[in-house]
Amino acid sequence: MADVVLRNLAKRFGDTQALADLDLSIRDGEFVVLLGPTGAGKTTTLRLIAGLEKPDSGGIEIGGRNVAAEAPAERDVAFVFQQYSLYPHMTVYENLAFPLKAPVRKLSAVEIDRRVREVARMVRIDHKLENRSTRLSGGEMQRVAIGRALVRRPAIYLMDEPLSSLDAKLRAELRLELKRIQKELGSTLLYVTHDQVEAMTMADRIGIVAEGRLMQVGTPREIYGNPANLHVAARLGQPHINLLPADLLPGGQPPAGTKTVGARTEHLDIVLGPDANAEIDWIEHLGDQNHLHIRAGNHKLVTLADPYLAIAPGDRISLTLRDPLYFDAAGQRLS
Numbered sequence: 001m002a003d004v005v006l007r008n009l010a011k012r013f014g015d016t017q018a019l020a021d022l023d024l025s026i027r028d029g030e031f032v033v034l035l036g037p038t039g040a041g042k043t044t045t046l047r048l049i050a051g052l053e054k055p056d057s058g059g060i061e062i063g064g065r066n067v068a069a070e071a072p073a074e075r076d077v078a079f080v081f082q083q084y085s086l087y088p089h090m091t092v093y094e095n096l097a098f099p100l101k102a103p104v105r106k107l108s109a110v111e112i113d114r115r116v117r118e119v120a121r122m123v124r125i126d127h128k129l130e131n132r133s134t135r136l137s138g139g140e141m142q143r144v145a146i147g148r149a150l151v152r153r154p155a156i157y158l159m160d161e162p163l164s165s166l167d168a169k170l171r172a173e174l175r176l177e178l179k180r181i182q183k184e185l186g187s188t189l190l191y192v193t194h195d196q197v198e199a200m201t202m203a204d205r206i207g208i209v210a211e212g213r214l215m216q217v218g219t220p221r222e223i224y225g226n227p228a229n230l231h232v233a234a235r236l237g238q239p240h241i242n243l244l245p246a247d248l249l250p251g252g253q254p255p256a257g258t259k260t261v262g263a264r265t266e267h268l269d270i271v272l273g274p275d276a277n278a279e280i281d282w283i284e285h286l287g288d289q290n291h292l293h294i295r296a297g298n299h300k301l302v303t304l305a306d307p308y309l310a311i312a313p314g315d316r317i318s319l320t321l322r323d324p325l326y327f328d329a330a331g332q333r334l335s
């Protein structure tokens with residue numbers, strides 16, 4: 001495993017600036033997640049590190065080595081794609097063993113067997129080793145694809161939305177397993193997703209990417225609690241952060257220059273009573289929690305509420321800010 005350093009990386013495809021001035025250091029053994037919408041430049045970043053694309057400018061170091069002149073095979077990275085790319089004519093065992101059989105690796109049959117079985121146990125596919133890879137469920141195929149990357153011990157694992165084709169339950173399971181395996185192996189991992197829950201639950205650090213730029217890098221807690229700008233604030237949190245004019249609700253202390261107040265659930269106090277400044281529009285019942293849709297003046301807000309809160313559409317409430325986030329006219333965070 002190794003440190004990976006990206007310096008001022010830029011890449012353009014025709015008129016599209018896919019990446020601009022991207023700086024990022026990934027520490028040995030760290031799990032970094034790039035989070036951003038479609039077209040933000042996440043996959044391009046992985047492909048540049050893997051050597052599948054050439055940067056227009058900037059540098060890439062893997063384990064202290066400048067890899068600019070190295071072919072993909074020399075870079076010692078393992079890539080897991082969104083779609084399981086297994087060899088269909090092979091069994092699960094053969095798929096897992098394949099990356100270890102390259103003559104340059106000089107591994108004995110006993111060592112290959114040991115590693116294949118160890119990784120198969122890790123990704124919980126050891127009971128299907130003799131199955132043809134086409135005779136697996138989607139989740140099992142993706143486990144094999146991840147396992148095939150894990151049998152090698154590369155400098156870095158690059159994973160491009162490896163769980164996005166799976167159903168929600170499997171995604172949640174594999175998310176936990178992937179994090180456990182990464183910790184167990186001490187692997188360096190750069191993982192791309194547009195799923196904020198994956199980013200929050202797996203990452204040591206999250207990098208928020210938008211329009212080819214890295215907006216902020218930090219721990220999930222920093223990114224959520226201390227976003228640098230409106231864009232970052234809007235990427236995390238369910239329901240979405242409410243963006244309101246500075247003078248809409250009482251309770252805040254907006255600093256000079258405040259244009260927008262960012263209020264998440266934890267920044268809003270609700271009291272039923274006579275001093276109402278807002279009204280409940282409707283309530284979405286999600287089982288373990290409710291989403292309250294609230295109207296305050298001409299603005300609509302959404303916040304979470306305990307399902308036992310005795311509240312109904314049409315109820316008038318008093319809505320107060322508690323330590324929200326403040327942004328200036330350019331969308332930069334003020335405090």
Ligand SMILES: Nc1ncnc2c1ncn2[C@@H]1O[C@H](COP(=O)(O)OP(=O)(O)OP(=O)(O)O)[C@@H](O)[C@H]1O
Nearest residue numbers: 013016018036037038039040041042043044045194
């Ligand atoms: N080979 C290519 N030729 C032309 N344009 C490309 C190419 N690869 C990427 N792009 C463009 O570069 C931009 C960044 O693409 P990239 O695939 O890195 O985004 P992404 O963040 O991974 O998006 P997604 O979540 O949809 O995978 C997009 O506008 C995309 O259309």
